Amino acid sequence: MQLKSVTSPRWLPHALAHFDEVLIDHAHCEKKAAANALSLLQAFPEVPGLPAQMARLAREEASHLAKVLQVMEGRELTLGFDRGDPYAKGLLQLARNPAKERRLDRLLIAGIIESRSFERLELLAAGLTDPALKKLYAELAKSEDGHQKLFVRLAKAVEPEAVVDARLDVLLTGEAELVERLPLRAAVH
Numbered sequence: 001m002q003l004k005s006v007t008s009p010r011w012l013p014h015a016l017a018h019f020d021e022v023l024i025d026h027a028h029c030e031k032k033a034a035a036n037a038l039s040l041l042q043a044f045p046e047v048p049g050l051p052a053q054m055a056r057l058a059r060e061e062a063s064h065l066a067k068v069l070q071v072m073e074g075r076e077l078t079l080g081f082d083r084g085d086p087y088a089k090g091l092l093q094l095a096r097n098p099a100k101e102r103r104l105d106r107l108l109i110a111g112i113i114e115s116r117s118f119e120r121l122e123l124l125a126a127g128l129t130d131p132a133l134k135k136l137y138a139e140l141a142k143s144e145d146g147h148q149k150l151f152v153r154l155a156k157a158v159e160p161e162a163v164v165d166a167r168l169d170v171l172l173t174g175e176a177e178l179v180e181r182l183p184l185r186a187a188v189h
């Protein structure tokens, strides 16, 4: 999928200047990605291929979480409580309520979050100077790119391609407006 906006050029310098905060937020993001994969498995077991794919995804996101926690440990950072993510919350507000529409929207929103994460993690990979961190962020970015494609494939397994493409277009417009509206944070989103 193609996002409808690019991240403000002010984000990367801010994120690099407060990288410890970004790491903590990033760990929470990976934790939520793992939890969301299991939540989608719980909610939509009927979708062909979804249970096995979400089980694999949960494992992969948990391994990302472990890697970020390891970096944090090296810097003597503690995770602390999740202070919430206004970006993910804002996106979920765009999900419609009837069951069929909600299923499509949850899959597409999960894909959009992966897609924005891919963009931001790639920016971090380019901006970081420590070779080990640069490599880690490049690897994680690539993985999130694969995840956004997976969610679009799953959406197309439950709804006709034209319906998916039209809804994705609407949600991507909503996402771009949300990103524009939210204050710049030392966080992945």
Ligand SMILES: [Fe+2]
Pocket: 030, 033, 060, 061, 064, 140, 143, 144
């Ligand atoms: Fe991840």
Ligand SMILES: [Fe+2]
Pocket: 033, 061, 114, 143, 144, 147
């Ligand atoms: Fe992911």
